[in-house]
Amino acid sequence: MVAELLTEGLVRERPLPPRGQGRPSVALEVEGKRHLALAWEIDVDRMAVALMNLRGEVRARVALPPAPPRLEEALAQLQEATAPHLKGVRVLAAGLSVPGLLEPASGHLTLAPNLGWFDLPLLERFREALAGLGLEGIPAVVENEANAAAYGLYALGGLGAEGEDPLILEHCVYLSLGVGVGAGVVVGHKVYHGARFHAGEVGHIPLEPEGPPCRCGKRGCAEAFLSYRRWLEAPSEARLAEMAERLAQLLAVVLATLDPGRVVLGGPLVEATGEALLQAVRARLPRYALAVHTPEQVVLSPLGREAALLGTGALALDFFVETSYEEA
Incomplete structure (x- = not known):
């Protein structure tokens, strides 16, 4: 396998300083430019x-x-x-x-x-x-895009705390709050798509049966309360508090259903409100979530707006490795 990777130029050898007698050691490093x-x-x-x-x-x-x-x-x-x-x-x-x-x-x-x-x-x-x-x-x-972002955060985002069990990050959810509301789910190193490839449509979880109309035809969906457009209509402390309340409701459902190690918030709404939204949501989450879930499980995306783009690249690289080397 190493010989094949060297032949293709995907890895290269780098001599190490001599240590005592015997054949000099050689390190392998991934080629990073071409x-x-x-x-x-x-x-x-x-x-x-x-x-x-x-x-x-x-x-x-x-x-x-x-x-x-x-x-x-x-x-x-x-x-x-x-x-x-x-x-x-x-x-x-x-x-x-x-x-x-x-x-x-x-x-x-x-x-x-x-x-x-x-x-x-x-x-x-x-x-x-x-x-x-x-x-x-x-x-x-x-x-x-939400699935790609979730995978990018899992593979590249550095979501784990120092000393934390790395297995916890085999299960993470990325919540994309923008024009719409969607989620990407990673379970056991892989994106979870669902039986009909529509997993993660959390924006259409109903939070209030008599709430505002949603573009899906129902009323009171999470997306109707949490869209970026709605924030732009009236950006204020009152609107932030209302959105944090609804987001805490939605997060409680996500946490209870999927039990992820992390729920990562991203998208235009999060870029506009940032830490203020995160702290408001964390303060309200215990009212709705099971005691086993903690507010600290909810974090902001460390990749910011680039999560989906970087995740797409990570998925492409994994697909290359799977199709080229897994059988070998």
């Missing part, structure tokens, strides 16, 4: 490109304006932003994340309501865009 994963993010408020090495380090990053009306236009813009960064590198795999319901295995996008997209062969279109960059045939994966 062999990269490509990550594309499409979202309502922006698009982005990143090239990431096998250590999880970003070698290039480009932020773009919000997604245009058509998928083909979005992919063309991502192609154009990526092309200048491909000289002299080998792209091992590529990933694309979108805020929508999709089937990762087939790559079919069922619905991305906030983008206005539905019933699209997303993975097929993604592969065509990669081929246009000369990347035909590389491993490619598509994923929901």
Whole structure:
């Protein structure tokens, strides 16, 4: 295995200082400049490109304006932003994340309501865009943005406290609070998709049967109370307190149902309110949650706005390793 990795240039040897008699020792280190994963993010408020090495380090990053009306236009813009960064590198795999319901295995996008997209062969279109960059045939994966962010936080985010059992982070939830409300769930090192690939739609958990209407057609859904748009309508201490109360209700359901080691808060609403929202939620959580769950389990995303983009890159790298080396 090491010989194959050396031949492909994915790892390299580095001599160690001599220690006594005998053959000098050689260290192996991951190559970090030429062999990269490509990550594309499409979202309502922006698009982005990143090239990431096998250590999880970003070698290039480009932020773009919000997604245009058509998928083909979005992919063309991502192609154009990526092309200048491909000289002299080998792209091992590529990933694309979108805020929508999709089937990762087939790559079919069922619905991305906030983008206005539905019933699209997303993975097929993604592969065509990669081929246009000369990347035909590389491993490619598509994923929901909250799932990608959850995986990125698990794999790259450093969520564990010093001395904490690392097994606790095999189960974590990322709660995305933006135009919509969604969640990504990692269970036992893997993204959990559910029987129909729609796990994590926590924004449509009803919190108040007679509450405000939700775009899904029901009333009082979590999303109706916790959207970023609602915060922008009346940013104030009173609105923050009200949202913290509703978020504590939602978190109690998530904690009781999934028992994660961490629930990580991210998205535009969290970026706007930050520590104030976190402390208000933690103060209210004991009123709703079981005693076994503590307020300290709820944290802010250490990756900020980059969680989905970095998670997409991490998923692409894992897919490369799985498809290239697992059977070996």
